Amino acid sequence: MRRREREAGLPELEKILITAASRMGESKPSLRRRLPGGRGSRIVAIGLCAVAFGGTAMAATGVWNPLVGSSEHPAELSDTPVPAGLVAKLGVLRREQTPQDRSPEVEATLKVGHTGFKYKPNFAVRLGSVRYLRPGANHEPTILLSGVTTVRPEIEPKKERWIAEVEEVCVARPVPGTEEAAFICFDRSELMSGHAVMGVSNPADGFAVALGVVPDGVATVTAKFDAAPPVNVPVEDNYWELPLSGRQLVNQNRGTGYFPASDPLPGVRRTVWRDAEGNFIPRQDPYTPWWVTRGREEAKTGEPYR
Amino acid sequence: MDLLEHCTDAGLLARTERDPLAFAAFYRRHERLVFRYLMSRCRDPELAADLAAEVFASALEAAGRFKPEPSSGSSGVPWLLTIARNTLLASVRHGVVVDYARRRLHCEPLVLDDDALTRVEDLASLDLPIEQLLAYLPDDLRDAVVARVLEERDYEEIATQLGCSQQVVRKRVSRGLGRLRSALLPASQWTQS
Numbered sequence: 368m369r370r371r372e373r374e375a376g377l378p379e380l381e382k383i384l385i386t387a388a389s390r391m392g393e394s395k396p397s398l399r400r401r402l403p404g405g406r407g408s409r410i411v412a413i414g415l416c417a418v419a420f421g422g423t424a425m426a427a428t429g430v431w432n433p434l435v436g437s438s439e440h441p442a443e444l445s446d447t448p449v450p451a452g453l454v455a456k457l458g459v460l461r462r463e464q465t466p467q468d469r470s471p472e473v474e475a476t477l478k479v480g481h482t483g484f485k486y487k488p489n490f491a492v493r494l495g496s497v498r499y500l501r502p503g504a505n506h507e508p509t510i511l512l513s514g515v516t517t518v519r520p521e522i523e524p525k526k527e528r529w530i531a532e533v534e535e536v537c538v539a540r541p542v543p544g545t546e547e548a549a550f551i552c553f554d555r556s557e558l559m560s561g562h563a564v565m566g567v568s569n570p571a572d573g574f575a576v577a578l579g580v581v582p583d584g585v586a587t588v589t590a591k592f593d594a595a596p597p598v599n600v601p602v603e604d605n606y607w608e609l610p611l612s613g614r615q616l617v618n619q620n621r622g623t624g625y626f627p628a629s630d631p632l633p634g635v636r637r638t639v640w641r642d643a644e645g646n647f648i649p650r651q652d653p654y655t656p657w658w659v660t661r662g663r664e665e666a667k668t669g670e671p672y673r
Numbered sequence: 674m675d676l677l678e679h680c681t682d683a684g685l686l687a688r689t690e691r692d693p694l695a696f697a698a699f700y701r702r703h704e705r706l707v708f709r710y711l712m713s714r715c716r717d718p719e720l721a722a723d724l725a726a727e728v729f730a731s732a733l734e735a736a737g738r739f740k741p742e743p744s745s746g747s748s749g750v751p752w753l754l755t756i757a758r759n760t761l762l763a764s765v766r767h768g769v770v771v772d773y774a775r776r777r778l779h780c781e782p783l784v785l786d787d788d789a790l791t792r793v794e795d796l797a798s799l800d801l802p803i804e805q806l807l808a809y810l811p812d813d814l815r816d817a818v819v820a821r822v823l824e825e826r827d828y829e830e831i832a833t834q835l836g837c838s839q840q841v842v843r844k845r846v847s848r849g850l851g852r853l854r855s856a857l858l859p860a861s862q863w864t865q866s
Contacts (some may be wrong), residue, residue: 375697387730
């Protein structure tokens with residue numbers, strides 16, 4: 368069965384709820400002040416940035432200031448470094464940012480990804496982490512970037528002391544037949560437990576793909592289906608993508624558990640990691656929703672993406 | 674194209690604090706169910722809309738604490754209907770539609786014109802998609818109802834597949850249909866009364 372969202376019957380109420388949900392993230396101190404090591408100091412942030420990239424040359428030089436999101440709803444930017452833990456897990460972030468990573472095509476994807484950015488006022492993009500992954504059908508490339516979401520404090524006054532920053536690695540994937548790019552982010556637990564998986568579809572155009580981000584060492588992802596034979600998908604730049612059709616699209620949204628563990632996308636029941644020799648790679652962590660830890664790990668270690 | 678359409682309810686709620694659009698998708702998915710539930714009990718579109726606003730505001734506030742019941746998979750329907758029921762009872766007890774959650778979240782007032790009120794009535798009178806109806810049921814009842822009612826399979830075959838007696842299957846089908854009936858009164862019953 369395919370779950371399709373429709374237009375709201377009462378968009379007036381939907382709008383109020385979106386505004387309320389967005390406002391939750393706005394009652395926070397400024398992002399830079401609270402980021403580990405940030406404390407409002409640009410010099411400190413630059414210093415950490417070099418450490419975070421493990422001594423690799425810091426990308427293409429010069430100022431790069433593309434529009435992220437739409438002009439009406441630009442995304443917030445963060446000049447904080449990509450956490451060293453995340454860089455250590457994703458080789459694509461360890462390579463230099465090339466001119467291709469800053470090309471007009473990439474800028475187009477950053478711009479058309481506005482649906483994802485529009486209502487994420489608490490999400491800040493790191494431009495230095497933007498990486499070109501692969502070309503799209505109409506030259507719009509799929510891109511990867513890192514960002515940080517600041518989670519609102521709890522409503523109850525006694526719990527206001529915790530304010531978590533959730534480090535995320537995101538993929539913006541242009542969708543053929545639309546003016547949009549699907550934009551999806553995964554936190555550390557989703558990445559390391561094999562749940563950084565998502566489906567993107569445009570039923571009107573007959574387009575459906577499964578995609579995902581995996582840590583270093585994973586050379587092949589085996590996508591398993593309920594009603595179709597498993598498919599091995601090669602991983603490149605920590606990213607894999609699989610076009611779906613026929614019985615691969617059967618029987619989604621029937622699992623239990625948390626997104627995206629149970630039914631991440633049309634048809635795919637689960638994925639298996641394999642190394643370059645075809646050996647099975649066990650998941651490195653159990654999946655723990657970020658809100659279970661409530662940022663306590665970050666508070667303890669100062670390193671949210673170990 | 675809606676990226677969130679493939680998320681489970683649990684997934685949407687877990688992501689709500691990071692992405693308000695996730696809650697919008699949750700709202701759209703269950704809007705008709707909640708309006709139908711509330712309209713079947715209060716029979717007034719303005720009142721139902723006011724109650725629904727409080728129900729969804731309460732759900733928004735509690736989204737981060739949502740834990741799906743083992744019997745209902747990742748569906749948020751039982752949880753949402755429990756919120757709706759509690760909101761309804763609290764409002765009856767106080768004699769006014771409660772607005773605790775909306776006040777805490779500083780929600781704007783919901784202002785509806787005649788056209789919007791007509792849409793509320795339409796929402797409550799439209800047939801619910803079968804998937805949404807079935808999500809109301811625990812796994813064991815849902816499997817039995819799907820196999821018997823939708824797939825029109827024999828009790829014997831279903832019993833063999835589920836590893837239980839035919840009597841158990843019959844009971845599950847009966848209980849499943851009974852639950853659906855009690856939760857979702859046909860529109861004709863309340864519009865005529």
